[in-house]
Amino acid sequence: MTTAPVTPPRRGRPGYDLESLLAVAVKVFNERGYEATSMEDLSRRLGITKSAIYHHVSGKDELLRLAVDRALDGLSEAARETAALEGRAIDRLEHLVRRSVHVLVERLPFVTLLLRVRGNTKVERRALARRREFDHMVGELVRQAGAEGDVRSDVDPAVVSRLLFGLVNSLTEWYRPRGGMGADALADAVCKIAFTGLRHPPAPQPAPSRREDA
Incomplete structure (x- = not known):
């Protein structure tokens, strides 16, 4: 055989x-x-x-660098685009959130990997340094929006920044492109919750009718 x-x-x-x-x-x-x-x-x-x-x-480290750079380059582009805008800080902040959601949807595996980086290698520490630059921009926008009276002043701007982008980053845990909503609809949902809130505004009450004297 x-x-x-x-x-x-x-x-x-x-x-x-x-x-x-x-x-x-x-x-x-x-x-x-x-x-x-x-x-x-x-x-x-x-x-x-x-x-x-x-x-x-050259090895595993280079693959990691290429991967996290794909996510970071998208966020950096969103940041540069936002920095070029004029207007109130709250509007620029919302623009940055919307663009960040788009980056996450378009580069989901790369952003997911970026958010799991812990700084154990030179490549990871470099990625974290770039993330801190982005976080600093978010914090500065929050502070400006507070100074302009558009963000509540009883919460620390650094906490607001972390909560806001904690909401955006949480999308990596459950969002799946197939069969899910698109980037525009997802960005709309995030911004409605982040900038308007969960509570439905109360319906306007009808004006009391004027009683005519007999």
Whole structure:
């Protein structure tokens, strides 16, 4: 009886370009955790040799850097766009929230990974530094809106900033693009809750009728 030849793993240039390789790597990082994922894990998931992965990147750290930069670049663009706007700070803050929701929807796996970064490597510490720059801008907008009388003054601006973007960031835990609402509708919902609140405004009461004297 003859034995079927065994097909060896593909070597050299893989059947993945960098973009598709990065998409799979981010999926695995989000499933297993970055630190718990080895190059061997990625090799098995991709069905290619580790040397084929190294054809595109220097290692796991570079994959992480490319992934978190994808999220951070989107947020930075939203921040630059907001900084170029004129008008009241509260309106610019709402614009930034809306644009951030769009970035999250469009780059969901990358933003999800960014929010799980803890600063254990040089790449992670660099990502956290860029996040702090974004957070500083949010805090400054909140402070300006408070000075203009558009944000309540009995809550610390830093707390407002964290609560506001805590709401945005929580979308990564449950939002799924397939079958869910689009980015515009999701941004509308977030802004209504964040800037208007949950409570339905009371219906206007009819003016009392004037009683005519007999």
